[in-house]
Amino acid sequence: MHTSLSTKFIEIQDVEQTFKTAKGLFPALRDIQLNIAKGEFVSLIGHSGCGKSTLLNLIAGLTVPTSGALLCANKEIKGPGPERAVVFQNHSLLPWLTCWGNVHLAVERVFAKRETKAQLAARTDAALAMVGLTHAAQKRPGEISGGMKQRVGIARALSMEPQVLLMDEPFGALDALTRAKLQDELLEIVARTQSTVVMVTHDVDEAVLLSDKIVMLTNGPAATIGEVLHVELARPRCRVELAEDLQYQGYRKAVIDFLYTRQGHVEKAA
């Protein structure tokens, strides 16, 4: 593990999460230790039900840990905040607002106190332009495709200028081609904005293509971090070139070995 200060933008220390259920206490996560550097792209991967979303929700501040601590920029994470924007799999847009309106709502929440109406509108326009959706600004979610909805979700998150972008299987519900296109767009956006990203995924290729670090979780209950893989492929990354790259294939194999050999079978991964 690295030791310099910059590697500790998000700190997860001795985190344990136990849920109260009708059948008693359920230990979801135990002994989670993880540092994430500013500007780092981290994927959380593991079999279905191991606790990936639980860990992401803890970083988002949507849940509090049973024990241990989470810090962002040296401050304890005590609840959700605009510096940690979340993109969910099902894009969670408000159906009665246009794409523009959905993004603008987030912009207002963060910047309304300090900026003029024109500045807020410019921010909204810029976020939609960043994901290539200027042409669909006045459409409602029901009038656009799944991939476009997911782009609006990403625009909404980015419009808040978050320090951290948290993504829970952001491309999970999309067809393979749309998914690839959005992954490439995300690579470009993250390179431009230097965002810190934590992304939950089931997809081995997605994890290797996008990440600096792949955090592999063991199977639950009481899941923990089994292994952290540092992906040192040069950026910008091109999926077509990487398909034949031996280093890429090595990373891919390491994740597959972890998931299928060391953590056994489970239906949903890769």
Ligand SMILES: Nc1ncnc2c1ncn2[C@@H]1O[C@H](COP(=O)(O)OP(=O)(O)OP(=O)(O)O)[C@@H](O)[C@H]1O
């Ligand atoms: N609020 C809750 N109450 C009780 N149990 C919960 C709660 N949230 C999650 N769990 C349990 O904790 C475990 C981890 O769930 P989580 O959703 O984090 O897994 P996951 O790795 O994200 O799964 P998937 O890949 O299928 O989305 C599961 O067994 C789940 O049933």
